Amino acid sequence: MRGGNKPRKPLDAAGARDSALRALGRREHSAAELKAKLQRRGLETDVAAEVVGDLSERGWQSDTRYAEMLVRNRVRQGYGRLRIVAELEAARVPREEITAALAAAACDWTELACALQRRRFGGPPAGAAEWQKQYRFLAGRGFESGPARAALKGGAQEPETDPE
Structure with a gap:
C-alpha cells in the first residue's frame, strides 16, 4: 500500500x-x-x-514525441548527448527516433558544455586536480570528450582530427 x-x-x-x-x-x-x-x-x-x-x-502515444520532449528537457537541464541517448535507449525508444530527435534539437554540444562549466565553476580550472574534477563533472552529465575538453579550455573548439 x-x-x-x-x-x-x-x-x-x-x-x-x-x-x-x-x-x-x-x-x-x-x-x-x-x-x-x-x-x-x-x-x-x-x-x-x-x-x-x-x-x-490513434496518435495518443508517440515515441517520436516522447524522444523530442526528453531531448528538449534534458538539453534545457544541461545534460550531454551521451546521457540523453542512454536515457532514450533505457526507455526502449527505437534508434531512428533517437537520431531524429537529436537532429531536430540542433544542439551545439560544445556551447552547452561551456555554458554549464561556466555556470557551475565560474571559470577555467586552475590546476590539474581542478581540471580532472571539472572534466569528471561534464563527463558525468553525458558530454563527450571533445565538448568537455573545449569547455575546460575556455570554449575554444578543438580541431577535428583526420582518422587517416
Whole structure:
C-alpha cells in the first residue's frame, strides 16, 4: 500500500486504456514505458501491448514525441548527448527516433558544455586536480570528450582530427 491508500485492483482492458490515457495526460511516455506501467498494475503482457498499440495507432502515444520532449528537457537541464541517448535507449525508444530527435534539437554540444562549466565553476580550472574534477563533472552529465575538453579550455573548439 502506498501512503495509506487502498490497494489497487488489477486492471482489465478498459481500465488499462483509461489508466494509460491518464498517464499520457500528465506527460509523454515511450511505448515500452507505458506497457511496463500497465504490467505493474497487473495487466497481462499481450493485453498491455495491445492497449499501447491501439493508443499509438490513434496518435495518443508517440515515441517520436516522447524522444523530442526528453531531448528538449534534458538539453534545457544541461545534460550531454551521451546521457540523453542512454536515457532514450533505457526507455526502449527505437534508434531512428533517437537520431531524429537529436537532429531536430540542433544542439551545439560544445556551447552547452561551456555554458554549464561556466555556470557551475565560474571559470577555467586552475590546476590539474581542478581540471580532472571539472572534466569528471561534464563527463558525468553525458558530454563527450571533445565538448568537455573545449569547455575546460575556455570554449575554444578543438580541431577535428583526420582518422587517416
